[in-house]
Amino acid sequence: MHILVCVKQVPDTTEVKIDPVTNTLIRQGVPSIVNPFDKNALEAALQLKEKHGGSVTVISMGPPQAKEALKECIAMGADEALLVSDRAFGGADTLATSYTLAAAAKKLGNVDMIICGKQAIDGDTAQVGPEMAEHLNMVQATCVSKIEVAGNVVRLEREQEEGYEVLETRLPVLITVIKSINEPRLPTVKGTMKANRKEIPVWTAADLDVKEGAIGLKGSPTQVRRIFTPGQRVQGQIIQADTAREAAAGLVNKLIEAKIV
Known part of the structure; x- marks a missing residue:
């Protein structure tokens, strides 16, 4: 079974700052990490590989420095890694990225599970x-909390607000x-040594069967007009009184003064 895991290198959210002039994220000098949810995806793939055999490939779309995220994934146990990187992909929204x-x-082919x-x-x-x-015309299941594979059959549990939904489908999925x-x-010492030696191939737009108008900014119908930090919420006021009746009367007076009632 060949499992493909999609990962993204993201800024550490505890360090994110916004440029007040351009209203864009300031990435210079901000530490980057592997998206935490993608680490869960990789762990799920590695557990399936250990149980059923096969191989795990990690893929990321991003700038050249995203190779560091891919190398961390190799250090964790992934077999192969691939970076999709080209200036033509810049400014892509989720539609163009997907x-x-x-x-x-x-192009990879023979992918049984993503x-x-x-x-x-x-x-x-x-x-x-x-x-x-949707682009791959592949069966999908979201918000999965458990994966079991028996031959070509995949049994999944999806977490819901009031319980779990159990689904069964067939590969590919x-x-x-x-x-x-x-x-x-965590990455192992042996895995880290393997990652340091690993040459990660880079595929550009010329290597893929893509339409120029469907990638990057040209292929992105969604555009971010402005990013801003919401103003600090005004703190409420606690009405002090000896009895509940006096507190209620004080609240009514406050509402009248504010012209709410």
Whole structure:
């Protein structure tokens, strides 16, 4: 079984700052990490590989420095890694990103399962995985908390607000996972040494069967007009009184003064 895991290098959200002039994220000098949900996706793939055999490939679309995220995934146990990187991909929204990643998945071929994190912590859209499935005409299941494979049959549990939904489907399938599915392992010394020696191939737009008008900014119908930090919420006021009746009367007076009632 060949499992493809999609990962994204994201800024550490505890360090994110916004440029007040351009209203864009300041990435210079901000530490980057592997998207936490994608680590859960990788761990799920590695557990399936250990149980059923096969191989795990990690793929990322991003700038050249995203190789560091891929090397961390190799250190965790992934067999192969692939970076999709080109200036032509710049400015891509989720639709253009998913289209590009789907094209890379098609070129790889023989992919039985694609696992993605539920969402990236920098965008929180949870759209790339499902959109990839649509581009690939592949069965999809989102918010998965458990994966079991028996031959060609995949049994999945999806976490719901009031319980779990159990599904069965057949390979190939695209799955997005949530954090409760597992606890990602740490990179090993042996894995880190392997990652340091690993040459990660880079595919550009010329290497993929993509349409120029469907990638990058040209292929992105969504455009961010402005990013801003909401103003600090005004703190409420506690009405002090000896009795509940006096407190209620004080509240009514405050509401009248504010012309709310």
